[in-house]
Amino acid sequence: MPQVPASPTSLQIRNLNRSRILTEIRRVPGVSRSQLAKKIGLTEASLSRITRDLIADGLIAEREGAARPIRGRPNVGLWLRADGVHVLCVALTAYEHKFSIVGSTGERVVEGSIPGVPGATPEAVVDHLRDQIVALRKRPDINLDRLSGVAISISGDIDAQRRIAVSASGVGWSDSPLGQLFEDALHVPVVLQSVSNALHIAEVRYGEGQAPPHSLLLHAGLGISASLMSNGMLSAGAEHESGIEHILVGREPGDPLRLTDVSSGRAILHRLGHPSAIDGSVTADVGLHLGLPHAVRQANAGDPNAVAIFAEAGHRLVQSFLGVVALVHPEQIILAGPLTAARPFVDAIRAGLREFTRSTRIPEPAIIVGRTGYLRATELTGLDRFLFSQVADGLVARQPVSEAMTPGPTASGAMDVRQIPASPYLEDAVGRGIGRHSG
Template sequence: MIARSQTSIRKDVYRRILELGTVSKAELMQEFTLTSSSMTRLLDDLNAQEIIRVSGLGSSTGGRKPILFQTNPTYRYLLGLEISRIYSTLGLYDMQLNMLASVRWKMDPGMTPERLVDRVGQEVETFLNEHGLQRDKLLGIGVGAVGPLDRERGLIQKPEFFPASGWDEVPICELLERRLGVTARLDNGSNAALLGEHWALRGRSARHLLYIHAGIGLRAAMMSEGRLIRGAADAEGAVGQMIIATDGPRFEGRGNHGAWEAFVSVRTLEHRVRTQIKIGRPSMLGGRHPDDIRFADLIEALEADDALVKEQFTEAAAYLGIGIANLINVMHPDIVVLGGPLIEAHPLVYETAVATALKNTASGREYSPAFSLAELKENAVAAGAALMLLQEWEV
């Protein structure tokens, strides 16, 4: 049984209906310490305010068919925003987390904080016009961003590798609230993506979920019993400083020697392939100037079964698996979700990383984690940011 204070019971019941999709009063009574009459009054009140709605009748077990309830998807609408190093994504969602519209743009050298906020404002206006919505129908905007962050103050602090200048100590929530006239909430992109993927996997009853993102850098987030695990500081990228080999290289001359990110990242792969081509290793990319080779070129060469590029991807994927095994051995998740440009580049990366992780995981007779590719892919952060906003909503 779930025991909650009277001040939060309304919110908890709403969230449970959201999670289950469609539910009867009897099913809710099994989980909450409310009398039958109290639950009836609560459901009637939510229904009268059109926050939830009757969705039909369930199957009878001998008496009257039970009334089924679900959340009202059009009661309000949610915005989810990802702010990342390469692309940013904005999505419009209903109250059942169905994506109604989405737009993605490149984070080029001109995409300063001011330009981004203005772009978000323009895209929101387009969303509202296309769907015939008034601004007061928006519940707010959730933001998942590259850290480090000051989540409570709504600040993006000192992110690395942004193409544009001006991204230090940015009060992103304040700027968005001023531009859009709605509430804004901030969390790091890994946590937001984990929330989104947990939502996508809700039918699998994942109690302990680990999310790994491999792209420009490495990020990770962990959830236990449906709650995000947070530390004393926002350090989503710090997982990349986990030491894989004490005598290993440093990532671009910074951080720990032998750190995970020195072996596994988009930038590391680009650097290693360029170096191998410079010393004369044969490759279909050999006709190009090494410094002009980008990750998209590596993917194209990998799909063409280029031996050098395949070797480098395989090695990076094996190191990815070693780091994942270390995290599994500490955290013991039920499910490990893998996402990000590096993992999505080719099945070879996912398969090699999972095989290596399982080989190095201290699994017992009663424990063996399951693995899953990120289902929401490039929309995971935006969807999770919208869900974060919904979870914080005081119904």
């Protein structure tokens, strides 16, 4: 017998209203209380109570706007406090290994590369980042007392619910309990996500993509991954990059030909004769990420061999996902990762998709080439998780992850992104370079 969903409690409603207020303030910095009440649909008395609490919690500030009326009361608006919360963001892919700390407004307090990866142990990376935070806390110009959490994006196979890097070949880790390691070191909640899911959310929210019911992201870097959003739900399959890379696309004499053998950056560089690609070791990826931009330039300059290799890679990639297009009918396909800078690669995907949809009644999805980098995608999803997603009573920096604060996985293992309030603060900040920062 189906269960009747429980009505939201007064605390849940209050937390949701806090989230909506914070989201609107970052979308319209300096918005007045009366404008905010009309936009959200609260009485001015209710809104005043909540904003008073948010001010007391140090998350927002009230100050006069630039323009003041000649007579009467000053034009007072509400603004996010840049130091209201901070989030440590860590992006670990085969292509790059970076970290940053961002404040409530999305501006970076600090950023840097993580030394020794691949090769360094997870414990060494955690120790390095903890030392960075300890050093920053000694600086008088930076207030890191309110570190809300850690957001990690990683390529490979992960268990997001248990926050374990099951097999992160790009950094050489397996069965690493990253969530627990960071929590033990920093005593704040941790969220672990796949690179493709982080990119997908970031592009849908802040990139050129929209937020349609169905969206597919194809990520092509040194490895291959994908993320599917259907009716607002992110597929759990994005957590298993190896399953996507090992899709069978053909058969060489005696051996199966898999997607990673043709469409990945490693495969492209191998076919172009790059020495690190022939090496095949984990540490060889350090050389590969330097060789990939050169290979892209070769293809864009019209080198016949490079054009053919990139075109085949794009053709095989889109062919592998036509079944998904047929079943889900995505309104858009977002292409992300370094390979999307190669025109022959993108053109082959467009051509393959057009050829397929013309022979069917399936509408042709819009093709969007994403521009959000790995680190920036991690920052955007981290702020959503630890600040703008139903903040609970201002205890962001000290409260463990809970259903009231962050959306958890559904029974199927997928994460319902519709539970996460949209984060449109970058819509008005693109001109300041906040929304288009490469990872």
